[in-house]
Amino acid sequence: MAPDEYREPVPSFTFPRQTLVSLLVFAVFWEALSHLAPYLGIPPFAVPGLLKIARSIAAITPVDIVVTLARVVGALLASFVIGLALAMAMYRSEKLHNYLHPMVRILMAVPVVSWILFAVLWFPGVEFRIGFVLVVVCGPVFLIDTIDAMRGVPRELRQMMQSFRPTTYQFFVKLMLPAIVPTIFTSWKVNISLAIRVVTIAELVGAVTGIGHQLSVAQELFSVADVFAWTIVLVVLLFLLEGLLSRAEKRLLRWRP
Amino acid sequence: MSVLAPETQSGPPPIEVRGLRKVFRQATSGQSVIAIDRLDLAIAPRDVVAIVGQTGCGKSTFFDMLIGLEAPTEGSLRIGGKSPHDDFDYFRGRIATVFQQDRLLPWRTALDNAKLPLELIGMAEDEQNKRALAWLNRLGLGQFINAYPHELSGGMRQRVAIARAFAVQPDIMLADEAFGHLDEVTAGELRDTFLSLARESGSTAILITHQLEEAISVGDRIVVFGKSARLLADIHVAKWPKEQYALLREAIQSTLQNNAPDPRLTQV
Ligand SMILES: Nc1ncnc2c1ncn2[C@@H]1O[C@H](COP(=O)(O)OP(=O)(O)O)[C@@H](O)[C@H]1O
């Protein structure tokens, strides 16, 4: 097998000068716009100055970040376990695979908004609704990626493994799982950014805590500065999680050329 | 080194193949391919046998049945009275294989690759390390035990694969075109190492190849397969005087080309 099969770009976490410059240019432009707004016919609340945004950032309640993060991580772990377990069952049973694979693909085509409406109509509990939406959106990604990767493990390696007569457990633990680790990382990266975006929408509907809830409060108060602040939190959160994943990936995939 | 000594004094079991057939039904065309047609073959304990035949003659299919990965369509293949396919688990640690490519796990170091079959038989961890290390040293890889496969040359990777196969100290050692993809010098070296290790460890060795030179250099016994693994010749090389080797080579060559036994083979 070509070692290239496992190669994919690892997002680097450098902060080049160009990034800083463009951020700075944007900040200056924004600040200028906030002063010019009244003369341009823009309502003053729409473009809050940097100072106002800074105050909003300072006023951020960490508990909401923790709650949202807990929901994301909890739902992702649940999705991962369910996806992996189903993928292993589908790997062992061709029949199950043939019935389930197209069904899961259909589920993946359902828009997030539909899932949120279903969740609101079906389930009374807020936490359960959010969890349901996240798992139903992220679970299939894990499942499809994992089963496709398992079926893509080279026949030569499977045959080699079989020739040494492993138990089913050994076959999965010593061959299939390590072979799909690169795919699992890719899947986690896709799902983390997906989950961060979905959780806020899900929290908009009926939650009394979390970043999504704070966003909806900010919207009711017409506070663009607060929306700005929470959005920055979300973006930073996503970057941090991706950074953590990349580090784990580098460590676990040392064997790659 | 005591860790390299064979565990059993009784020796490997004999291999008996009777009326073996294997028919594949092609999924696309629905046609059937007779990969092996009524093969009879007996291999005695500790025999070192080369099986030679042209590409597509059913060698790998026979090999898969020896390992037990494929079931016979008809007939039987027994090792010590047991079927490698039906009594699959019985042969854990008793049959080992070197494949056409090294088939190392890319995420494992040389040492961990060599250990793999030992882990599967549930050997104690420090015993695994001792054994795998001893075999890697034996194959000249002492400096590279912590290297990943992509850091090794093709020849070195195949050495790791050989260490992995011998580490379980199997009764039956199989090699399917194991050296064909390497350059001639490396291939020759590895083949010699493989054969001397097989003889030393007292296991039965079956080496499958489509190259006549490789078959001849194995020495003891050459089995020539025709189309559908038809047994064209079964040559005990020791019966041939050294000065007739050129004749032997020519006779096998023409047997392979004509898919029929060359009359010169029965002279001796
Ligand atoms: N799984 C399979 N399904 C269908 N046909 C097969 C299969 N495996 C081998 N064959 C066919 O059986 C014949 C023998 O193949 P093989 O044993 O690989 O030959 P060799 O190893 O001597 O080159 C070939 O015609 C091949 O196409």
Ligand SMILES: [Mg+2]
């Ligand atoms: Mg072959």
